[in-house]
Amino acid sequence: MSTATTDGHRVRRPGRIHVTTVRGTRRITPRMVRITFGGPDLAGFRSNGTDQHVAFYFYPPDVTLPRPFTSEAARALLPAVQPRLRRYTIRGHRPELAEVDMDFVLHGPDQLASGWAETAAPGDEAIWFGPSPGYPLDAPGDWTLLLGDETALPAIGAILEQLPPGHRVLAAVEVADAAEEQPLTTRADATVSWLHRAGRPHGEPLCAYAIGLALPPGRGRIWGGAERGTVRTIRRHLVHGLGVDRADTHLTAYWTRGETQDSEV
Numbered sequence: 001m002s003t004a005t006t007d008g009h010r011v012r013r014p015g016r017i018h019v020t021t022v023r024g025t026r027r028i029t030p031r032m033v034r035i036t037f038g039g040p041d042l043a044g045f046r047s048n049g050t051d052q053h054v055a056f057y058f059y060p061p062d063v064t065l066p067r068p069f070t071s072e073a074a075r076a077l078l079p080a081v082q083p084r085l086r087r088y089t090i091r092g093h094r095p096e097l098a099e100v101d102m103d104f105v106l107h108g109p110d111q112l113a114s115g116w117a118e119t120a121a122p123g124d125e126a127i128w129f130g131p132s133p134g135y136p137l138d139a140p141g142d143w144t145l146l147l148g149d150e151t152a153l154p155a156i157g158a159i160l161e162q163l164p165p166g167h168r169v170l171a172a173v174e175v176a177d178a179a180e181e182q183p184l185t186t187r188a189d190a191t192v193s194w195l196h197r198a199g200r201p202h203g204e205p206l207c208a209y210a211i212g213l214a215l216p217p218g219r220g221r222i223w224g225g226a227e228r229g230t231v232r233t234i235r236r237h238l239v240h241g242l243g244v245d246r247a248d249t250h251l252t253a254y255w256t257r258g259e260t261q262d263s264e265v
Helices: 071-077 112-119 150-162 204-212 228-241
Strands: 016-029 032-038 053-058 084-094 099-105 125-130 143-149 168-175 189-196 221-227 249-255
Touching (some): 016 071, 053 112, 084 112, 084 150, 099 112, 099 150, 143 150, 143 204, 150 168, 150 221, 168 204, 189 204, 204 228, 221 228, 228 249
Parallel strands (some): 143 168, 143 221, 168 189, 221 249
Antiparallel strands (some): 016 032, 016 125, 032 099, 053 084, 053 125, 084 099
């Protein structure tokens, strides 16, 4: 059995293929749905903590998958067929029920994963690989700054839930409008700012917030996830403009404008 190790940045456990079924769906906001996955395959699932994602496998509908479907079986299929991949963050994990939750931003029925999530129903099969390494919270510093758009909201929610009581947190989340705000649970001393695009370009409100922010005193840690250009702008400001130690920042491009998430297995 593997155990978690910390390399100072990520918590690592090896991922593998999980064959799961949808147990339930719930609209969190008009543009976000939470899907609960479960089944015997998740009985041994071990979480890597916060900011961990999985890769959903979407095979062509005419492909018959071998059973049991394992990581080895997936690799054996590669010469003949490759799945299309989409990456999503684990929002919640209930090992006693062999369940995990993931939140999907709904971009329209013509999108691969988003379209699937919009019509997902109990009993539907879902195949995914993971989890990826997670973001460790063992030494959060004097304060934590969380920055992201709606694609990073599941990770921000998971991080907030695990930060220690009384820890100072500033969180800023860019969403389309007020209807996309959602309750976030935390024991930390957190101030959450909801940034509404209201028709403005993606990333503009988040960049403006980050550039105009006065960081708290002391040494803190910064986590963020958004569109690639937005992340680049924020990183440049924090590291080169304000002199924040790069080791204290973890900023991830969750998506790239004009590109899909398709990637090789």
